[in-house]
Amino acid sequence: MKIHEYQAKALMKDAGLSVPAGIMVTDPDAAGAAAAKLVAETGNPVVVVKSQIHAGGRGKGRFIEHPELGGVNVVLDGIDGGVEATKAKVAELASKMLGSTLVTVQTGPEGKTVNRLYIEQGIDIATELYLSVLLDRSTSRNIVMASTEGGTEIEVVAEETPEKILKEEIDPAFGLRDFQAARVAAGLGLEGPAARNAAVFLKTLTKAAVDLDTDLVEINPLVVTTDGRVMALDGKMSFEANALFRHPEIVALRDPSEEDAAEAQAKEYGLSFIKLDGSIGCMVNGAGLAMATMDIIKYVGGEPANFLDVGGGAEKEQIAAAFKIITADPNVKGIFVNIFGGIMRCDTIAEGIVAAVHEVGLDVPLVVRLEGTNVELGKQIINESELNVVSAEDMKDGAVKIVELAK
Amino acid sequence: MSVLVNKDTKVLVQGLGKTGSFHTDKAIAYGTNMVGAVHPSRAGQTESFSGETDHSGVQGRQNTYSVELPIFRSLIEAVDATGANASVVYVPPPFAADAIMEAAEAGMPLIICITEGIPVADMVIAKRYLQDRDVRLVGPNCPGVITPQECKIGIMPGYIHTPGKIGVVSRSGTLTYEAVHQLTLSGLGQTTAIGIGGDPVNGTNFVDCLKLFNDDPDTEGVIMIGEIGGTAEEEAAEWITANMNKPVAGFIAGTSAPPGKRMGHAGAIISGGKGTAAAKIEALEAAGVVIAPTPTDMGTAMLQAMG
Numbered sequence: 001m002k003i004h005e006y007q008a009k010a011l012m013k014d015a016g017l018s019v020p021a022g023i024m025v026t027d028p029d030a031a032g033a034a035a036a037k038l039v040a041e042t043g044n045p046v047v048v049v050k051s052q053i054h055a056g057g058r059g060k061g062r063f064i065e066h067p068e069l070g071g072v073n074v075v076l077d078g079i080d081g082g083v084e085a086t087k088a089k090v091a092e093l094a095s096k097m098l099g100s101t102l103v104t105v106q107t108g109p110e111g112k113t114v115n116r117l118y119i120e121q122g123i124d125i126a127t128e129l130y131l132s133v134l135l136d137r138s139t140s141r142n143i144v145m146a147s148t149e150g151g152t153e154i155e156v157v158a159e160e161t162p163e164k165i166l167k168e169e170i171d172p173a174f175g176l177r178d179f180q181a182a183r184v185a186a187g188l189g190l191e192g193p194a195a196r197n198a199a200v201f202l203k204t205l206t207k208a209a210v211d212l213d214t215d216l217v218e219i220n221p222l223v224v225t226t227d228g229r230v231m232a233l234d235g236k237m238s239f240e241a242n243a244l245f246r247h248p249e250i251v252a253l254r255d256p257s258e259e260d261a262a263e264a265q266a267k268e269y270g271l272s273f274i275k276l277d278g279s280i281g282c283m284v285n286g287a288g289l290a291m292a293t294m295d296i297i298k299y300v301g302g303e304p305a306n307f308l309d310v311g312g313g314a315e316k317e318q319i320a321a322a323f324k325i326i327t328a329d330p331n332v333k334g335i336f337v338n339i340f341g342g343i344m345r346c347d348t349i350a351e352g353i354v355a356a357v358h359e360v361g362l363d364v365p366l367v368v369r370l371e372g373t374n375v376e377l378g379k380q381i382i383n384e385s386e387l388n389v390v391s392a393e394d395m396k397d398g399a400v401k402i403v404e405l406a407k
Numbered sequence: 408m409s410v411l412v413n414k415d416t417k418v419l420v421q422g423l424g425k426t427g428s429f430h431t432d433k434a435i436a437y438g439t440n441m442v443g444a445v446h447p448s449r450a451g452q453t454e455s456f457s458g459e460t461d462h463s464g465v466q467g468r469q470n471t472y473s474v475e476l477p478i479f480r481s482l483i484e485a486v487d488a489t490g491a492n493a494s495v496v497y498v499p500p501p502f503a504a505d506a507i508m509e510a511a512e513a514g515m516p517l518i519i520c521i522t523e524g525i526p527v528a529d530m531v532i533a534k535r536y537l538q539d540r541d542v543r544l545v546g547p548n549c550p551g552v553i554t555p556q557e558c559k560i561g562i563m564p565g566y567i568h569t570p571g572k573i574g575v576v577s578r579s580g581t582l583t584y585e586a587v588h589q590l591t592l593s594g595l596g597q598t599t600a601i602g603i604g605g606d607p608v609n610g611t612n613f614v615d616c617l618k619l620f621n622d623d624p625d626t627e628g629v630i631m632i633g634e635i636g637g638t639a640e641e642e643a644a645e646w647i648t649a650n651m652n653k654p655v656a657g658f659i660a661g662t663s664a665p666p667g668k669r670m671g672h673a674g675a676i677i678s679g680g681k682g683t684a685a686a687k688i689e690a691l692e693a694a695g696v697v698i699a700p701t702p703t704d705m706g707t708a709m710l711q712a713m714g
Contacts, residue, residue, distance in 0.1 A: 135527060135531070135607060137607045137638070137639075138638055138642070140531055141531060141535075142531065171535070172531050172535045213526060213527075240526060240527050242500060242524045243526035243527070243528060243529075245500075246501070276665065284581075285581055286579060286581025286582065287579065287605060288578065288581055288582040288583075288605070288634055288660050289579065289702070291634060291635075291660040291661045292582055292585075292660040292701075292702040294663045295660060295661065295662045295663045295701070296701045296702065296703070297663070304663060340581045340584050340585055340588075341564075342562070342564040342567075342580075342581070342584055372567065372584065372588075373564055373566075394703050395585075395703045396701050396703040397703075399701075
């Protein structure tokens with residue numbers, strides 16, 4: 001689960017980490033007022049106006065409606081013009097940014113609507129660094145990853161100068177130790193108070209990551225200020241879905257406007273659904289088989305419209321819900337149901353399909369492939385239903401048939 | 408012969424809720440030697456299982472079965488009383504990692520965790536706990552392990568399996584069933600089928616299973632089923648190149664999966680280009696593994712690999 005930058009920074013602040021002062025706003029007047037308040041409180045005439053969306057690359061992103069504007073804007077007007085100039089400029093920026101569509105390398109060409117802005121105090125930066133905490137799957141442990149190349153995408157650093165990435169493994173029995181934190185700080189070229197502050201920051205951050213069950217914390221850039229403080233200038237946090245049950249305070253930070261409506265609806269029915277761009281709707285049991293079903297549709301020349309795993313114990317209601325979600329997508333020109341009945345019996349699935357089609361209706365071709373427990377009974381139910389359903393012999397046969405029918 | 412489980416495996420079940428009871432019943436019907444259950448609040452009681460024998464399982468049994476399964480307070484008590492040498496975990500996600508650790512503390516040589524949805528952080532701790540103990544964890548979030556007609560531990564449908572000569576190892580449940588089904592139809596059959604699970608932190612990995620199958624005299628070939636994410640398949644490819652002396656076929660799910668949809672931004676960096684289906688297929692093919700282009704071709708790919 002993802003959250004916004006301003007929410008991540010509030011969590012960091014609660015954990016005892018240093019972040020710039022900032023205020024989240026949703027309208028231009030409040031944006032201007034927030035800027036004035038920050039200038040008054042911090043004494044720094046510079047403020048930053050940052051788009052809050054669940055995607056990275058905001059600084060280099062551009063608004064479709066205002067191509068001259070990036071997603072993050074530094075306002076320097078206050079240096080000469082005083083607080084009124086800052087206020088006016090921030091309000092003007094906010095009126096253009098709010099409600100507009102920001103396109104970044106991570107949003108796709110359709111972009112994301114900006115509904116929230118974070119107005120933040122300016123910081124006098126001496127050094128920009130990179131810091132993250134994430135799971136290393138090959139060792140089954142969390143690691144700290146750090147680099148002197150702050151502000152650059154870490155993928156680029158890994159590609160071009162992998163020697164500039166420092167890694168430190170966190171033993172879950174002991175946590176990140178002082179000597180490890182000090183080693184990272186030294187590796188980042190820090191000395192004196194900055195090195196000590198960075199080591200404390202690191203230890204505090206890794207503890208917060210474990211306490212909050214994050215699956216990724218990324219601070220890019222982490223900055224050292226001209227007076228030696230260490231601060232998170234940006235902050236990205238995402239949370240591990242399996243652990244959300246023990247973090248109601250994190251679940252409360254969910255922003256539904258950032259999530260796909262169909263995916264959210266599917267989740268309510270216990271279905272795992274991801275929308276894609278193709279025309280063949282898929283309904284499958286099991287995540288691996290669902291992914292392989294998408295693959296085989298592509299292999300025979302089609303494009304999948306979705307990933308959909310109905311799980312191992314789907315009932316009639318869930319199958320009907322799955323049908324509704326698939327058919328609600330106007331791009332869908334055909335549906336492929338691919339079931340390997342194990343514990344879930346094929347006749348149960350067949351009854352669910354028949355009932356769902358009667359309830360929801362069906363305007364596009366439907367190909368059903370059933371295999372496994374009670375397969376003959378399942379096929380019989382489908383055949384006797386007088387529905388316009390094509391049976392498939394195996395997965396490939398089904399994929400070929402649905403791609404042909406959907407043309 | 409087989410790996411991990413056979414007719415001498417004595418199994419304890421941890422977590423006797425609805426799911427645990429249902430699959431314990433199926434296992435007994437298949438002929439698995441279920442010897443007890445752990446459930447602190449029901450210690451001293453028994454749970455009754457009876458029904459029609461699943462004749463696709465252990466051969467030469469009567470047509471019905473009736474078993475009174477003893478319930479114990481703790482793993483250690485259960486092991487002392489029954490001599491169990493394997494446990495299967497159906498405990499709900501918030502408590503499952505603890506159940507694994509309890510089994511490990513009791514020295515259970517084989518722990519198979521079926522539970523889906525365990526917090527990753529819990530598994531990181533559980534795996535650390537297992538590190539210096541001589542126990543093996545399979546899973547979590549897996550269908551289990553089966554040696555056809557000897558022992559079925561987990562949620563897989565027993566009847567699709569048939570004794571034979573292919574070792575099966577997979578990260579995905581239903582794709583395992585597809586592979587097993589095709590191996591049965593092609594007459595190759597299975598020595599043992601192992602579901603290693605779809606979670607990022609798991610106990611037994613591809614390399615562990617390849618080693619077991621390589622050393623098993625009855626296993627003549629191995630089929631491995633992987634998917635996008637992590638580098639377990641790439642590590643398997645390296646191991647195969649250096650050590651494997653049996654033919655290997657494979658399938659990798661996720662060639663059509665959109666990049667970045669599931670893998671975390673910085674997660675891609677550790678794998679450094681090694682997380683995609685294309686990279687996994689390339690690594691495995693370079694190691695001489697015959698990759699099935701579609702899941703329908705898994706049996707054919709295995710036959711091809713066998714020559």
